[in-house]
Amino acid sequence: DAMVIQNPRYQVTQFGKPVTLSCSQTLNHNVMYWYQQKSSQAPKLLFHYYDKDFNNEADTPDNFQSRRPNTSFCFLDIRSPGLGDAAMYLCAIASGGRIETQYFGPGTRLLVL
Amino acid sequence: DQQVKQNSPSLSVQEGRISILNCDYTNSMFDYFLWYKKYPAEGPTFLISISSIKDKNEDGRFTVFLNKSAKHLSLHIVPSQPGDSAVYFCAASARGSQGNLIFGKGTKLSVKP
Numbered sequence: 001d002a003m004v005i006q007n008p009r010y011q012v013t014q015f016g017k018p019v020t021l022s023c024s025q026t027l028n029h030n031v032m033y034w035y036q037q038k039s040s041q042a043p044k045l046l047f048h049y050y051d052k053d054f055n056n057e058a059d060t061p062d063n064f065q066s067r068r069p070n071t072s073f074c075f076l077d078i079r080s081p082g083l084g085d086a087a088m089y090l091c092a093i094a095s096g097g098r099i100e101t102q103y104f105g106p107g108t109r110l111l112v113l
Numbered sequence: 114d115q116q117v118k119q120n121s122p123s124l125s126v127q128e129g130r131i132s133i134l135n136c137d138y139t140n141s142m143f144d145y146f147l148w149y150k151k152y153p154a155e156g157p158t159f160l161i162s163i164s165s166i167k168d169k170n171e172d173g174r175f176t177v178f179l180n181k182s183a184k185h186l187s188l189h190i191v192p193s194q195p196g197d198s199a200v201y202f203c204a205a206s207a208r209g210s211q212g213n214l215i216f217g218k219g220t221k222l223s224v225k226p
Contacts, residue, residue, distance in 0.1 A: 004156070031212070042117070042202070042216035043157070050211060090156055100212035101147065104156035 003027050004105035006091050012111045013081050021076040021108045023091030032074040033102060034066060035090040043090055049074060078110075086112045116140045117205050119217035126224050132190040134220050136203030139184065143205040147214065148177060148188050151200045160201075161188070193224045 005024045013019040023032065031050050035043040047056045049068045063085070065077040078085055088109050092102040118137045126132045136146075144165040149157035163170040163177045163186065170177050176189045190197055200221045204214040 006156075009154075033213075040122070040218065042115075042218045044216075045213055048211070048213065055211065092156075094212055100206070101159050101162060102212070102214060103159065104149075106154070106156045109154075 003103050004091055004093055006089075006105040006108050008108060009106060010109045010111070012113060013078075014113050015083065016080045019078050019081055019110070021078075021089050021110070023074045023076070023105055024072050025093045026072075027093060027095075027103075028071050029093040029095045030071075031094040031100075032068060033092040033094070034064075034074070034076050035092065037088045037090055037107075038086075046076070081110070081112045083112050086110055114139075115217075116143075117203055117215050117217040119201075119203055119220050121220050122218070123221040123223070126193045126222065128195055128224055128226050129192045132188075132193045132197065132222055132224065134188040134190075134201050134203075134222065136186050136188075136217055137184060138186075138205050140205070140207060140215075141184070142207040142209065143215075144208050145206040146177070146179060146186050147204045147206075148175075149202040149204060149216075150197075151202060151219070157202055190222075193222075195224050195226050198222055198224050 033048040034046045037043040046060045067075045088107045090107045091105045094100040094102045147162040148160040150160045151157045161175050179186045200219040202219045203217040
């Protein structure tokens with residue numbers, strides 16, 4: 001059974017129209033991550049939650065926000081998507097130890113028209 | 114500035130032979146390294162990891178070697194199988210981070226029957 005579920009798998013939005021991507025997990029892990037991966041590039045960490053503690057990467061644009069209403073769910077909000085935000089968005093979880101393996105969801109492919 | 118580098122974008126190997134995927138890093142604070150495998154339209158799947166206190170870790174057909182002095186690690190797959198065809202990402206975690214991973218750009222492995 002899937003540990004990390006991402007919906008939708010494909011999302012099409014219009015330039016400037018807010019969009020929300022969702023991630024849920026079945027393991028009650030403490031840590032949830034959001035990565036952005038563009039074609040032929042490395043996955044890039046946007047931010048992560050350690051429980052309710054939000055940690056933003058220094059170079060994550062303000063256009064990207066996140067919410068974690070409970071342990072199981074985490075949302076990525078893109079307030080005003082630009083063409084450059086078209087990418088695969090990956091959610092990952094980890095249980096919170098120092099030496100940790102992250103488990104990824106299948107990703108949401110975002111297309112901006 | 115890339116801290117984790119996979120200099121070979123692609124690798125082609127005959128079934129049954131050894132596949133060797135390479136990864137170099139620049140940050141001496143990295144102390145935990147992982148390899149992920151990714152099929153198209155799926156999220157990365159954890160494959161194998163190694164702590165900096167070791168120089169080798171083996172799991173079935175997969176072995177990871179770490180050379181700290183050269184800041185280099187490699188993944189060996191023996192024997193290679195057609196089902197191993199995927200993109201392989203090297204990732205590293207630094208002391209002082211909350212397990213945050215820095216990824217390389219990946220190497221696409223093709224195993225030909």
